[in-house]
Amino acid sequence: MRTYTEADDLQFKHCLSEMTNHPGIQRLKEIPQHKGGTTYAHCVNVACTAYDMAKKLQWDIDIEALVKGALLHDYYLYDTETMPYSDYRHSLVHPKLALANAEKLFELSGKERNIILSHMWPIPGAPLPLSKEAWLVSMADKVCAYREMHGRQQSASRP
Ligand SMILES: [Fe+2]
Ligand SMILES: [Fe+2]
Numbered sequence: 194m195r196t197y198t199e200a201d202d203l204q205f206k207h208c209l210s211e212m213t214n215h216p217g218i219q220r221l222k223e224i225p226q227h228k229g230g231t232t233y234a235h236c237v238n239v240a241c242t243a244y245d246m247a248k249k250l251q252w253d254i255d256i257e258a259l260v261k262g263a264l265l266h267d268y269y270l271y272d273t274e275t276m277p278y279s280d281y282r283h284s285l286v287h288p289k290l291a292l293a294n295a296e297k298l299f300e301l302s303g304k305e306r307n308i309i310l311s312h313m314w315p316i317p318g319a320p321l322p323l324s325k326e327a328w329l330v331s332m333a334d335k336v337c338a339y340r341e342m343h344g345r346q347q348s349a350s351r352p
Contacts, residue, residue: 212261218264228342239330244329259308261308287313289310295309308324
């Protein structure tokens with residue numbers, strides 16, 4: 194249980210801008226995702242939505258791990274429209290590809306690795322989210338994907 198303060202919001206914004214300013218994350222602006230959006234916008238939406246959920250639930254979380262996991266959960270770096278395999282195969286393999294790509298650029302904790310690998314839970318083969326941060330990113334990913342696919346959240350709602 195945690196009562197969120199302005200200092201927490203500032204920490205969230207600081208972590209988010211540290212990640213979004215990284216050239217490796219800027220690269221996601223070139224990857225299309227969800228009907229005219231980009232993977233960059235999707236990942237920022239997921240980070241903001243997951244943080245809002247944590248505040249509503251008053252869950253005591255590691256803000257930095259949440260932001261890093263959210264920004265890297267879809268770091269697979271290709272356009273799904275031109276990929277050489279099916280949507281089903283993509284849904285199974287992209288978390289592992291995202292982790293492999295992310296680890297080339299970022300130092301990740303075990304918790305951050307699990308956030309990335311488990312975000313597609315409960316599809317078959319996806320590992321269980323093992324932390325509050327992983328549950329939040331997995332839930333926020335589904336909410337944001339639905340909104341983006343249905344035109345209610347085309348771009349990042351916050352910087
Ligand atoms: Fe994903
Ligand atoms: Fe996603």
